Amino acid sequence: MDNQTSTLLHRIKDSDVYFSFIKSPTAIVSSVILVIIFFCSFFVELVAPFNPFDPSSLSLMDAFTPPSWSEKGVAKFILGTDGQGRDMLSTILYGSRISLIVGFSAILFSLLLGVTLGLTAGYFGGKYEMIVMRLTDVQLTVPSILMALLVDGIARGLISRELHDEMAIYVLIFAIGISEWPQFARVSRAATLVEKNKDYVSASTIIGVSNILIMFKHILPNIMRPVLVIGTIGLALAIIAESTLSFLGVGVPPTTPSLGTLIRIGNDFLFSGEWWITFFPAIFLVILAFSINLLGDWMRDTLNPKLN
Amino acid sequence: MKAKNLVRILLTVLLVFGFSSAWAKNTIKWSMKGDSLTLDPHAQNEGPTTMVSRQIYEALVTRGIDMTIGPQLATDWKATNPTTWVFNLRTDVTFHNGDKMTSEDVVFSLLRAQQPTSDFKEYISTITSVKALDDYTVEIQTRDPNPILLNQLSNIFVVSKKWCHENFAIVPQNWDAGQETFSATNAMGTGPFEITLREPNTKTVFKKNKKWWGTVEHNLDEIQLLPIANAATRVAALLSGEIDIVTDAPVQDLDRIGSSGAHKVISVEQMRTIFLGMDQAADQLRSGNTGDNPFKKKEVRQAFYQAIDIEAIKEKVMRGLSSPAGIITFPGVTGYTKALDERLPYDVAAAKQLLADAGYPDGFDIELRCPNDRYVNDEAICTAVVGMLGKIGVNVSLNAQTKSKHFKELKDDQGDFYMLGWGVPTLDSHYVFHYLYETGASWNKVNFSDATVDAAIRVMEGEVDLDKRNAAIADAWKIVRDNIAYLPLHHQVISWASKRTVDVPIRPNNEPLFRFSNKRF
Numbered sequence: 045m046d047n048q049t050s051t052l053l054h055r056i057k058d059s060d061v062y063f064s065f066i067k068s069p070t071a072i073v074s075s076v077i078l079v080i081i082f083f084c085s086f087f088v089e090l091v092a093p094f095n096p097f098d099p100s101s102l103s104l105m106d107a108f109t110p111p112s113w114s115e116k117g118v119a120k121f122i123l124g125t126d127g128q129g130r131d132m133l134s135t136i137l138y139g140s141r142i143s144l145i146v147g148f149s150a151i152l153f154s155l156l157l158g159v160t161l162g163l164t165a166g167y168f169g170g171k172y173e174m175i176v177m178r179l180t181d182v183q184l185t186v187p188s189i190l191m192a193l194l195v196d197g198i199a200r201g202l203i204s205r206e207l208h209d210e211m212a213i214y215v216l217i218f219a220i221g222i223s224e225w226p227q228f229a230r231v232s233r234a235a236t237l238v239e240k241n242k243d244y245v246s247a248s249t250i251i252g253v254s255n256i257l258i259m260f261k262h263i264l265p266n267i268m269r270p271v272l273v274i275g276t277i278g279l280a281l282a283i284i285a286e287s288t289l290s291f292l293g294v295g296v297p298p299t300t301p302s303l304g305t306l307i308r309i310g311n312d313f314l315f316s317g318e319w320w321i322t323f324f325p326a327i328f329l330v331i332l333a334f335s336i337n338l339l340g341d342w343m344r345d346t347l348n349p350k351l352n
Numbered sequence: 353m354k355a356k357n358l359v360r361i362l363l364t365v366l367l368v369f370g371f372s373s374a375w376a377k378n379t380i381k382w383s384m385k386g387d388s389l390t391l392d393p394h395a396q397n398e399g400p401t402t403m404v405s406r407q408i409y410e411a412l413v414t415r416g417i418d419m420t421i422g423p424q425l426a427t428d429w430k431a432t433n434p435t436t437w438v439f440n441l442r443t444d445v446t447f448h449n450g451d452k453m454t455s456e457d458v459v460f461s462l463l464r465a466q467q468p469t470s471d472f473k474e475y476i477s478t479i480t481s482v483k484a485l486d487d488y489t490v491e492i493q494t495r496d497p498n499p500i501l502l503n504q505l506s507n508i509f510v511v512s513k514k515w516c517h518e519n520f521a522i523v524p525q526n527w528d529a530g531q532e533t534f535s536a537t538n539a540m541g542t543g544p545f546e547i548t549l550r551e552p553n554t555k556t557v558f559k560k561n562k563k564w565w566g567t568v569e570h571n572l573d574e575i576q577l578l579p580i581a582n583a584a585t586r587v588a589a590l591l592s593g594e595i596d597i598v599t600d601a602p603v604q605d606l607d608r609i610g611s612s613g614a615h616k617v618i619s620v621e622q623m624r625t626i627f628l629g630m631d632q633a634a635d636q637l638r639s640g641n642t643g644d645n646p647f648k649k650k651e652v653r654q655a656f657y658q659a660i661d662i663e664a665i666k667e668k669v670m671r672g673l674s675s676p677a678g679i680i681t682f683p684g685v686t687g688y689t690k691a692l693d694e695r696l697p698y699d700v701a702a703a704k705q706l707l708a709d710a711g712y713p714d715g716f717d718i719e720l721r722c723p724n725d726r727y728v729n730d731e732a733i734c735t736a737v738v739g740m741l742g743k744i745g746v747n748v749s750l751n752a753q754t755k756s757k758h759f760k761e762l763k764d765d766q767g768d769f770y771m772l773g774w775g776v777p778t779l780d781s782h783y784v785f786h787y788l789y790e791t792g793a794s795w796n797k798v799n800f801s802d803a804t805v806d807a808a809i810r811v812m813e814g815e816v817d818l819d820k821r822n823a824a825i826a827d828a829w830k831i832v833r834d835n836i837a838y839l840p841l842h843h844q845v846i847s848w849a850s851k852r853t854v855d856v857p858i859r860p861n862n863e864p865l866f867r868f869s870n871k872r873f
Contacts (some may be wrong), residue, residue, distance in 0.1 A: 099742020104664040127668070128735055209749070312583045315591075316604035 064346045071342040074335040081332055085141040092134035093120065097300075102129050108313075111320050124320040126309065132320060135306060136328050142302040143329075146216050147283035153221030154282075155275055158228025163267070165229070166236025167259050177233065180226035188223035188281075189288055195219035196294045209297045216295055220285045227274050235267035269347040276340035280333045287329055303329045379574040380854060380871050382864070383586055383595045386725040386755050387553045387579040392535040393509035394464055394524040397471040398759065399624075399726075399775060402507070403599075403863050404577065407558055408448075409509035409541035412439055412458065412490075413502050417857045417868060419779070421502050425458065425510055425542065426490075434497035434816065441488040444565045447512045448539075448546040455484035460513035462492070469526040474786050474794060475504045475778070478813050496814025499821065503778035515540035528763045544568075544867040545575060553579055558866075571870050581725050581754075590615065590849055596871065597856055599864060601849035603671045603728060609849045619673060622846035623860045624775040625680045626727055628720075628737070628839040629767065630656065633799030637768045639719030639749070642712070647768070647798075651710035653836040657696050659703040659744045660737060662842060669732045673845040679833055680774050680784055682843045684860070687781030687825035692833060695840070703744045715745030721762065721770040726755040728844050734771055762797055770797070773844065775861060781825045782812040789832055800837040804828075 056062050065071050084091045094101055106129035110117050117124065123132035165176040183191070199215040200208060208215075239245065240263065248258050283303075289295035290304030291311075301309070303325050310322025388404035389396045414424040426439040445453040462482045465472045478501075481493040494501060516522050521535035539547045544564045549557035556577040560570075578595065580586040583602040589595040591612060601609060601617060610617045630647040631637070637645050646652040662676040678693040707715065722734035731752045738748040748769075762770055772795070776783050787793055790809050791801040808828035815821040832838075846862045856869040 099739045102739050102742075104661065104668050104736050104739065107668040127732060128739060129668070312602070313604055314584055315587050315608045316602075317608070318604070 061346055065342075068342050070338050074338040074342075077331065077335045078339065081140065081335075082144070084137050085144050088134075088137045088141050092131075092137045093122075094131040094134040096130040096135045096138055104129050108318055110318075123324050126306075126321045127313065127318075132324050135301065136303070136325050139301050139303045139306050139325065140328060140332065142213070142296055142300060143283050143286055143304070143332075146213060146220070146286045146296070146302065147279055149217045150220035150282045150286070151224065151275060151279045153217060154224040154278070155228050155271065157221070158225035158230075159232045159264075159267075159271055161225070162229035162232030163236050163259055163264065166233035167240055167255070167263065173233070176229065180229050183223075183226045186223075188220075189285060191223035192216075192219040192285055192289055193292075193294060195222060196289065200294075212295070212297050213300075216286060216289060219289070220282050223285070224278055224282060227278060228271060231270050231274055232267050235270055236263055239263045239266050273340065273344045273347055276343055277337060280336040280340065283329070283336070284333055303332075377573045378571055378871055379576060380572050380856075380866065380869065381576045381578060381594070381596045382599065383578050383580050383589065383597070384599045385579065385581055385583075385586070387577070388556070389756055389759075390525055390527055390536040391539045391547065391550060392521070392525040392527070392533065393461075393511050393539070393541070394467075394470040394472050395527040395536065396759075397475075397507075398755075399773075399862060402777075404556065405509055405539075405541075406543075406863055407545045407575065407866055408539045408543040408547055409511065410445075410543050411508055411510060412441075412505045414506050415859075415861075417859060417865065419859060419861070421506055424506075425453070429502075435494045437492045437494070437501060438485070439490045439492065441490065442565060443488050445542050446563055446565070447515070447542055448561060448563075449512070449515065450563070451512060451514060453510065453512075453542050454487045455490045456487075457513045458482075458490050458510055459484050460516070461510040462508060464511070464516070464522070464524060465508050467523045469528075469531075470524045471527065471794070472508060475507055475783075477786070496810075497816045498813060499816055499818075500778055500780045500782060503780055504783075507777050510542065511535075512540040528760060530760065544570070566867070568867075570867050572866060575866055587849075590851075593851070596854045597848065597850035597864075599846075599848050599862065600728065601847045603673050603847065606671075606673075606847055606849070614852055615849060616852050617847055617849045618858050619845055619847040620858050620860055621675070621682070622775070622844045622862050623682055623684065623777075623779075624727075624773050624844045624846075624862070625677050625682055626674075626730075626733070626771065626773045626841045626844055627677070627680050628656070628841065629770050629772055629798040630839065631768050631798055632837070633801070634768070637718065638766065639717070639768050641717040646710065646712055646716055649710040650836060651706040652712065653839065654696065655703040655706035655710070655744060656741065656746070657703075657836055657839050658699045658706070659746075660740050660839070660841070661698045662695060663698070665733055665736050666842065669729050669736055670842070670845070673728070673847065674842040675845070676842050677840040679829055680788065680838060680840055681776060681781055681829075685776050685779050685781055685784075687822065687829060689826070692826075692829050700743055707744055707746075713745075715747060717747045717749070718769050720748050720750050721758060721767045722750060722752040723755040723758040723771065724752040726758070727771075727773045728846070730771060733841065763794070765797065767797055772797075777861060780812075781829065782809065785809045785812065785828055785832075789828070789837060798837060800832070800835070802831055802835070805831055 106125050107127050109121050109125040111124040112119050112122050121131050125131055161176050165173040196215055196219050203211050245258060248262055286295060286302060287304030290302045291308045295304055296302050306325035307322050313321050384400060386400055388401045389398055390401060393405050393409045410424050412426040413421050416422050425441055425445060427442055429437055429439045431437050441455055447453055459482045465476060478494045478498050479492055480495050483491050485491050519534040521533055525531050525533040525536045537550050544561050545558035546561050548559045558575040560573050580589060586598055587602060587605045590598050606617050609615050630653055632647050634645050636643060666674050666676060676695055678695045681688050720734055722731055724731040734750055734752060738750050741748050786809060787795045789796060789800055789805055791806055805828045808824040811824040812821055848858050853872040856864050
């Protein structure tokens with residue numbers, strides 16, 4: 045066991061990816077930031093100083109406290125409080141968890157859907173390929189945020205209001221996921237077209253390996269590099285899409301605010317000088333999306349065989 | 353070369369006419385959170401709806417800037433006996449389409465406002481007959497001597513009978529049932545302005561009625577109503593000069609608007625009380641989890657009452673611009689006293705105890721219904737209430753939605769626990785009791801019922817001895833207050849913000865009167 049772990053570590057250390065990683069300050073900084081954010085969001089109960097959703101811990105009299113370093117600030121509310129007396133820092137951490145859950149699930153959903161369709165389309169070809177690719181063409185002409193709005197609107201019509209609050213998060217995941225899958229389908233089909241004519245695929249076909257096995261066991265691992273790269277960048281897009289929808293008021297219900305909802309709430313107080321209510325969630329979102337994008341850029345540069 | 357010249361000439365003509373028409377029109381651009389719900393003058397008794405109707409329709413009598421009642425379509429009136437009133441009408445009034453206004457139209461309008469689909473029927477429920485004595489004289493009979501008839505008539509708008517007959521609008525639009533009628537998007541009144549464009553929730557354009565009978569005291573050619581739901585956007589539009597006046601300036605932005613040299617802010621105590629209703633009659637709450645109706649117990653209602661820290665709401669949500677209320681009426685209304693307006697003390701421990709005594713030591717689940725574009729910071733108040741009730745263990749889910757949905761679903765008996773605000777256009781307690789407390793009344797959605805109160809309402813309608821009438825009002829207030837039939841929150845303070853060059857007189861009922869408004873350049 046120990047031996048195995050150490051060889052794995054050894055392999056990682058010897059790899060090009062690791063070498064490129066430790067040589068790239070942007071990659072190190074952005075991944076450190078992301079690790080911190082992910083940790084704080086998923087262990088938010090341990091990290092956050094308050095639970096903003098526990099009404100017994102809230103007091104309306106604390107509302108609109110400015111950040112602690114300003115004149116009227118209070119030490120226990122580092123980033124100040126919002127209009128309901130909730131600690132901004134805790135609210136942002138709880139909110140980022142929702143944003144991250146939605147972002148990850150949505151991108152996983154579109155990755156599964158897109159790769160499955162793209163891989164099979166590239167492998168089988170023919171009419172099936174044509175239909176799938178035309179479908180992606182059509183969907184790529186519709187802006188993804190519009191697509192997500194459409195799905196959300198339809199879901200609102202179909203689901204009763206009582207259920208909607210509980211279902212909102214799934215609807216959101218589906219809406220964002222369905223609007224991002226063509227990217228994955230495109231990339232995985234292109235990569236499959238290259239791979240399927242290689243000797244190892246022909247060899248597998250000759251010895252009678254089934255199509256499914258060839259596709260998912262032999263081709264899939266070889267096309268994962270480009271898919272992972274667009275998956276990372278897609279994650280940032282999905283998080284921003286979630287915030288946009290919540291900002292527009294069609295995302296998660298206000299009782300479980302995500303970053304976008306928090307920015308929307310704070311928007312009402314921009315003129316009155318309570319800038320921190322919208323500023324901190326916004327800057328948090330920027331840092332989060334920026335770090336993911338930088339990491340994605342680095343991955344693209346490293347994993348793309350043509351650039352090496 | 354010739355073509356070039358032609359283009360030049362065309363451009364010049366376009367510029368000259370473009371500018372001149374823009375200069376010639378003195379347009380006031382008015383914005384608020386929500387829009388009028390309908391143009392039908394008798395379909396919805398709701399603040400902004402009446403605000404719009406007031407510009408295009410007129411009543412027999414009306415309140416001026418100082419809120420006193422004066423003549424409008426009627427020149428004078430007298431009571432020939434305690435239950436019979438004779439109104440003499442103006443003879444020089446025409447509708448916007450040029451038709452003369454006669455007593456036929458007045459009789460038609462009063463009867464129309466008494467139809468079952470009318471939301472104004474409670475105003476004039478004591479009127480038993482209306483008839484035209486001649487073309488310009490109308491006789492009104494009431495069931496009992498009615499001391500507040502004029503106050504009530506000031507809210508019944510007169511609409512053209514011929515126009516209603518031609519456009520299938522003989523009865524008011526059934527707003528509660530979601531009916532769409534011609535009269536909901538078109539209007540035919542006698543007022544100083546007429547509607548030229550109506551796009552609900554987007555834009556309503558009123559143009560000056562050049563044939564109006566009164567002395568013109570305004571210099572406007574056009575009013576545009578442009579509702580903007582988002583508070584920050586509304587303020588930005590005002591500050592950028594796109595909007596001239598906002599009749600519900602967000603409390604958090606008053607300092608910012610006032611500090612701009614080009615704008616002014618006026619605040620006045622509004623004649624409106626905000627309160628929460630709790631359905632006391634249903635056997636089972638629609639949104640509850642206890643299988644019964646906790647609101648049937650007075651202890652539960654009182655626990656809710658005492659759990660609400662109204663001073664915190666005043667300071668943080670309303671930024672000081674509200675006065676906590678003990679009853680759903682305000683100074684200036686007959687029957688109001690300072691003693692009645694005292695609130696029960698804020699006491700979380702007592703509230704918890706009351707809840708435990710009532711048999712709900714761990715609280716229960718309930719949905720709070722709330723408008724988000726009607727009252728000052730309505731949604732923020734509700735969110736604060738959710739937090740405060742959470743402290744006594746009541747798990748409240750908030751359903752905040754636009755006012756047209758909120759009111760419709762409320763009237764459709766879907767609310768267990770809801771927010772509502774009540775103004776008193778007649779400045780008499782009878783109006784509040786008749787709409788909110790009388791058994792089966794149209795806005796009595798808490799289903800409060802008390803025989804003594806119902807009897808007192810009859811006394812208010814028919815007693816001319818003011819001492820006896822006031823005693824009945826005082827008794828009724830005491831009963832509903834002790835019963836905690838509703839949970840009063842506060843009297844609203846309304847703030848208008850406008851450009852300095854715009855003069856629209858503010859009135860405590862929040863209704864702008866554009867016929868007294870001027871815009872300087």
